[in-house]
Amino acid sequence: SQQGEEDPQALSxxxxxxxxxxxxxxxxxxxxxWYRQNSGRGLVHLILIRSNEREKHSGRLRVTLDTSxxxxxxxxxxxxxxxxxxxxxxxxxWGYGGSQGNLIFGKGxxxxxxx
Amino acid sequence: xAVVSQHxxxxxxxxxxxxxxxxxxxxxxxxxxFWYRQFPKQSLxxxxxxxxxxxxxxxxxxxxxKFLINHASLTLSTLTVTSAHPEDSSFYICSARFSSQxxxxxxxxxxxxxx
Numbered sequence: 424s425q426q427g428e429e430d431p432q433a434l435s436x437x438x439x440x441x442x443x444x445x446x447x448x449x450x451x452x453x454x455x456x457w458y459r460q461n462s463g464r465g466l467v468h469l470i471l472i473r474s475n476e477r478e479k480h481s482g483r484l485r486v487t488l489d490t491s492x493x494x495x496x497x498x499x500x501x502x503x504x505x506x507x508x509x510x511x512x513x514x515x516x517w518g519y520g521g522s523q524g525n526l527i528f529g530k531g532x533x534x535x536x537x538x
Numbered sequence: 539x540a541v542v543s544q545h546x547x548x549x550x551x552x553x554x555x556x557x558x559x560x561x562x563x564x565x566x567x568x569x570x571x572f573w574y575r576q577f578p579k580q581s582l583x584x585x586x587x588x589x590x591x592x593x594x595x596x597x598x599x600x601x602x603x604k605f606l607i608n609h610a611s612l613t614l615s616t617l618t619v620t621s622a623h624p625e626d627s628s629f630y631i632c633s634a635r636f637s638s639q640x641x642x643x644x645x646x647x648x649x650x651x652x653x
Contacts, residue, residue: 463629466633468644
């Protein structure tokens with residue numbers, strides 16, 4: 424069953440602008456991960472944020488996590504045409520004895536960056 | 539980073555035939571491998587989790603007799619779609635992780651078209 428819900432479903436911006444995507448989830452998590460998928464290709468791991476972390480940075484990426492609201496956001500600053508892709512959040516949820524280890528993916532946000 | 543390969547990258551087959559997809563971890567030992575399915579414009583749905591040397595755990599609604607998973611070694615897992623039907627046409631993606639690591643490494647995916 425799906426746990427994460429991203430919004431918006433689609434986002435179109437101009438090169439140089441910032442892009443913000445949000446993800447909400449339902450159950451307690453061990454960590455939350457963001458992935459990128461170019462059309463018809465595999466997934467690329469972008470960033471992982473643990474349940475006890477609130478913010479994480481990686482290059483032009485900034486991820487926040489609010490466990491009280493069960494939500495996360497991914498910010499891409501100074502976007503480029505090459506950032507055009509679908510972005511998914513995935514939750515690693517708690518199970519008996521700790522992390523269940525399997526990821527539950529959201530529906531994704533399709534980002535289009537126009538040059 | 540860790541590399542996961544899939545073979546074949548795409549396959550077209552006739553209805554009723556069986557198709558085998560391989561997932562290999564190239565530079566690390568994958569104690570756990572995951573198989574996902576992605577329909578067009580949709581998110582990834584976990585099909586099954588397999589640990590080396592033991593039977594795969596299937597998600598609800600996934601027929602284990604139709605989707606045979608073998609994780610015979612620490613670097614290879616196979617998914618066999620038996621008696622394929624057009625509705626099995628999809629993008630199949632595997633991922634692998636080592637021991638209790640949180641990060642999964644995804645393969646590039648296999649596109650299956652059943653005629």
